[in-house]
Amino acid sequence: MIPSEPKITPELVAEHGLKPDEYERILKLIGREPTFTELGIFSAMWNEHCSYKSSRLHLRGLPTKAPWVIQGPGENAGVIDIGDGKAAVFKMESHNHPSYIEPYQGAGTGVGGILRDVFTMGARPIAALNALRFGDPKHPRTRHLVGGVVAGIAGYGNSFGVPTVGGLVGFHTRYDGNNLVNAMAVGLADADKIFYAKATGVGLPVVYLGSKTGRDGIHGATMASAEFGEGAEEKRPTVQVGDPFAEKLLLEACLEIMEAGCVVAIQDMGAAGLTCSAVEMGAKGDLGIELDLDKLPCRETGMSAYEMMLSESQERMLMVIAPGKEEQAEAIFLKWGLDFAIVGYTTDTLRFVVRHKGEIKADLPIKELGDEAPLYDRPWVETPKQQRIDPASLDITATLPGALERLIGSPDFASKRWIWEQYDHLILNNTVQRPGGDAAVVRVEDGPKGLAMTCDVTPRYCEADPFEGGKQAVAEAWRNLTAVGARPLALTDNLNFGNPEKPEIMGQLVGCLRGIGAAALELDFPVVSGNVSLYNETNGRGILPTPTIGGVGVLDDIEKMATLDFKANGETILVLGATTGWLGQSAFLSEILDREDGAPPPVDLALERKTGDLVRGLINDGLVTAVHDVSDGGLLVALTEMALASGIGANLAAPPPDMNPFAFWFGEDQARYIVTVESSAKALVLRRAELAGIPVAKLGTTGGDRLHIAGERPIVVDALRERHEAWLPIYMGAGLM
Amino acid sequence: MKSAVLVFPGSNREGDVARALHMVSGVKPAMVWHADTALPPGTDLVVLPGGFSYGDYLRCGAIAARAPIMEAVRAHAARGGLVLGICNGFQILCESGLLPGVLVRNARLRFICREALLKVERNDTPFTRRYARGAIVRYPVAHGEGNYTADAATLKRLEEEGRVLFRYVMPDGHRDDAQVLNGAANSIAGIVSEKLNVLGLMPHPENHVDPVVGPTDGRALFESIVGALEKA
Structure with missing residues (x-):
């Protein structure tokens, strides 16, 4: 233990977002006081964002299987069979908290993260979508957030070279302090060449690829697991900085290295960075992982083990390389000008061991880090039902044409051309249905097949009746895919809610999930991936419950679209x-x-x-x-x-x-x-x-x-x-x- | 026809233009890595594709213009060989000195992806022989830095020598420099070299070649090149 490392105090534990009983759980698990680095690792693994501790119990009820589902939830992205030996790989993920603090980088790295999730599985991204919610247009911060988020999405996606083909944008005062950025990516892969995080084989090199590690984004996932109060802007250092150019190189290098048969397991470094990716690779493969941080490519000097383990620097990957393939893999990465370093090995000890400067900074049971994360059955109350409105009871002074004119020019219904014209929606030359339709349609290679995709949810419905609102979000996605002629195949859900420690909010989450589950089951439209974003609250006021549904379907012949x-x-x-x-x-x-x-x-x-x-x-x-x-x-x-x-x-x-x-x-x-x-x-x-x-x-x-x-x-x-x-x-x- | 499409780190429309060339000429182009020093023997056409070479860091096109392969491109152009630079390719051609002027940020400072109307100013070039002179065509644009700028003397010379090949126009067919979508001087969308063998343009003809995807106004540009090379 280096003396300069802070002493573990109740205050320090609280700063890491861990509740006293959660800290007790750590003590019981490892039988001693954790080191500072270990405390950081636990906070990264056990926050809401990474552990799904409030939602896990209820997510279990979702239907996730169908004959065409190759991979359901639990991996970087869901995978479905679309015929002809091809698979669609897709997921939606939120980057809400960072996008409020720093809209350009927050939204950009949201896009970067979801693209990485897709190509980590061996798929080339062929389309991106995004579902955005902003506060009241009259709120002083809204214009700044719209401009920054849109420019951030454009700046990342356009440079990376993926067409941004669709999405939704809505405004409501309940998002004043918490705008939502839900980014979705869809990729195409050979159905028999999907790559997973699960490591196999003892003594194999664990390789670090991509950009160097810096001090950005430390505790990003922990920040994203808390409410905002006054001064949310001060959390700016927890937001990562994106480099779409590095990501584009990483994409090409990863796909090349996979094609060359070098990869045993691969995991991108997203939320909670190196910690989460290394633990997942080991735990899924029933293996231990030993990391030597002296080998880690760093952007700055003097970084501590704690900082390296918690950095959320972008455009980084961790891989287990096949025996004897190290040199070939390294040559491919050097060709693309990216860092390549062997930073550790797989072991048979089931321990997660981190060494730095000759010291052991962490030595933890790898399976328990994930499996023993707290799981809460939080108390919840059902949202009270509202009465059906009798139109005769309404006092309407507007005329029909007058009401239409107002609606069609209102923020939610007005054209979003100003936004989607900033997104390159034509690159790859496969966009057969451009933004503005019911669903975007992208040709699969040279056709005749096409993939249809859409994002949908009506938060007002979810607030009034979470069960019906959840059903409706799924049904509308299914309907939009159908309206272009596609067969809906599967969905990804991005669940955005307030503070789950409040029974009313928890009731919204539970109700929406039940509705989503019921609709997904009845429509044969399984959930194959998803993401949960809780604590979308500012000064105690939560967002409208917003379970965004991203749907994907297939058209056998795009000429019939x-x-x-x-x-x-x-x-x-x-x-x-x-x-x-x-x-x-x-x-x-x-x-x-x-x-x-x-x-x-x-x-x-x-x-x-x-x-x-x-x-x-x-x-x-x-x-x-x-x-x-x-x-x-x-x-x-x-x-x-x-x-x-x-x-x-x-x-x-x-x-x-x-x-x-x-x-x-x-x-x-x-x-x-x-x-x-x-x-x-x-x-x-x-x-x-x-x-x-x-x-x-x-x-x-x-x-x-x-x-x-x-x-x-x-x-x-x-x-x-x-x-x-x-x-x-x-x-x-x-x-x- | 033998064509070569250059690939720089950060290029991202190389596949689109390769596909268009294949579709129109029946031959797949060679993909040439930026670090190579020679073009494949017998190359007739070199294409610098769209994208964000080197992330557009420093200045767009500035780093790519100094890539090893660019010496071979200069030699090819000097021999009268055809060079086509689209979007980022146009930016690279300007930065490498093969074309005059520079492309700066769009006047409204936002990336623009939309269909643009262009006037084909002349059809006596290898790139436009299959268009009628003065034809109005639709190509999409997708750029954040497509605002063509040059000093007054250069602009005057380009105009006098008839080297503005593509110009943005309004729906009525006339140019309106005050309304032009990216602020380009003289509404310039594309220019050619003195010998008419090097074309740089911001809009993307390669994205308008396939009826399944959209309009096909870009096809004739590639057909023109194929025709010019067959004749030669």
């Missing part, structure tokens, strides 16, 4: 699925009447599935010309989006006389799609819907340059477009260009 724009004048517009006029928790209620209440729309999963299967069949058989799912904003917003994408207007019939027109046009009933059909196909489409038992109603006919509901003021599509495109550029102070 559906898009949402109206295709021609004179086509019949149909809505498939029942419209009851459900206004509870709707965008209309929130934006026009300034109230967020009522029960959210329930999701009938069996009906969802039946309706989706019908729509997919219609797309596959070429019977529909445009398809759009109906989600928040209801029928009229969906129709407007179809008109805006094409410049073609529509003549719409008045709603059924027994229904409130606002509820009809803006209600958010689930399991609905709008389709357009040529007159020759109309009878067949109606017949197919009837056979499937799905209600279908004619909404109107495409044509002209305006949206015209019978009896209402017509609205010129170009005028709607102006409103739709104006808000974000003006808000960001950038003019209309």
Whole structure:
């Protein structure tokens, strides 16, 4: 023990985010007081971010299996079989806390981290998406966060060379102190060449690859496992700094080294850096790991063992190299100008031993570091149910066209072009459905297959009814994939919540997870990867529960892909699925009447599935010309989006006389799609819907340059477009260009 | 036709342009590593692809312009061989002195990825013979530093010599330097060398060649090169 190392005191233990009973657990486990480095290692392994101690119990209930699932949760990313010997590898992960403190680097390294998770498994990233939530646009910090986060995502993804093809952006005052950055990456690999973290073989070299280790990001994962109070900005040193150029080199070098057969096991250094990656490799393979920190490539001199073990410097990998392959592997890394160092060996002792300058800095049981992490069954209470809203009870002064104009230009519905035009969404030349559609579609190699992908969740629903909200998030992702003609295959979930030590928040997490599980099961849409981000609170106020769902599906033939724009004048517009006029928790209620209440729309999963299967069949058989799912904003917003994408207007019939027109046009009933059909196909489409038992109603006919509901003021599509495109550029102070 | 696509650390559109060349010419190009010192024997066309060579650190294109392979590229250009630099490739050509001027940060300081309208100013070059003179074409741009700048004398000379090959235009076909998407001087999107054998352009013709993915206006640029080389 070097005398300069601090003495272990209750204060020091608390600073490491460990509760007194958790420290007792450490003492019992190792039978002595931990060294300073060991305390750091425990804090890294046992924080919420790495150990999932509050959520693990409830995550167990999620369906994770299907015949096409190659790898479910527990690895760097999920893996699914997409046929023809190919696999899709994907995951979504949050970088919320760092992105609030330092938006550019926080968001950029979020992208870097998720890309690394994907190529660690042997897959080349082919697409990125992101789900962003910001506070009230009027909050003084929001503009700064939007600008920084978007530039950070662009700066990293564009340079790395992955197309950023989709995502979502929403605003709500409950994210004022905690914006969310959920980054998703999708990669493509040969189904029989997936790489894992599990080390095999005793006495094999553990190799460090990539950028050098610096003092950045120390305790990043611990920071991300706590609430913010005043002065969150002071936590800036815990945020890592990204280097997309290094990551691009690391990608190419890793894929080359894998192709050359050099790799036994591989793990990226993400949250909790070297500690977490080394422990995982050993523990998964039932092996010990011995590290010699004198060999570690460092960016700065004089780094202590503690700092090296906890640094979250980016663009680093740990590998176990196959016997006799060290030289070949090193040559590949030197060609790419990256560091390559043998920093340790696998052992049969099941101990995690760290040496530095001739001293043993840590000697811990490797399996227990992970397996014996605290597991909490935290108390929780169910969120009280809300009443269904009766449209007749509402005092509405707006007109239908007036309400539409306001909605389509409001922060949540306004065009996000200002954002996605900063992302290179075309690189790799496979983007067959660009941002703005229901789901992004990326061609698989030279086709004809394509992968569809989307991010979805409606936090208002989750807050009002976590179970229905969780179901709805999964159903909407499934629906968006279906709306482009894809078969939904699997999902990744990024669970963003407040402080789980509060029973109400824990109740939201439990409820959402049950809803996600129920929908995933019913829709055959298993969870293959995910991430949990808790403690998204500032001064005791939590975010809206936001379980973001990233869905992936496959199209067998991209030529059959559906898009949402109206295709021609004179086509019949149909809505498939029942419209009851459900206004509870709707965008209309929130934006026009300034109230967020009522029960959210329930999701009938069996009906969802039946309706989706019908729509997919219609797309596959070429019977529909445009398809759009109906989600928040209801029928009229969906129709407007179809008109805006094409410049073609529509003549719409008045709603059924027994229904409130606002509820009809803006209600958010689930399991609905709008389709357009040529007159020759109309009878067949109606017949197919009837056979499937799905209600279908004619909404109107495409044509002209305006949206015209019978009896209402017509609205010129170009005028709607102006409103739709104006808000974000003006808000960001950038003019209309 | 034998083409060579250079690969620098940080290049990321080399695959896109290689695919476009293969699609149009039927021949796969050779991928040439920046640290090599010679081009494959008989190379007709050298392509410097898009990307962020060396992370765009220092100045975009500045480090790549000094890579070992660039001597061979200069010699190839001096012999009259065709050189095509797209996006980061254009930046590298400017930094290496093969083309005049420089590309600085976009006027609005943001990366821009969108389709741009371009006017093909002349069709008597190896790169544009399959376009009509004055044709308006759509190529996407994807750059943060595509704002072409040069001193007044250089701009005057480029214009007088007809070396501005591609110019950003508005939907009505006219240029508007005040509205141009990245702030480029004279709305310049692409220029050629004096001997018309070296082209640098910011937009990406290689991303508009495949009807499955989008418009195909970029195809004719590669067809022009194939045609020019066949004729030669």
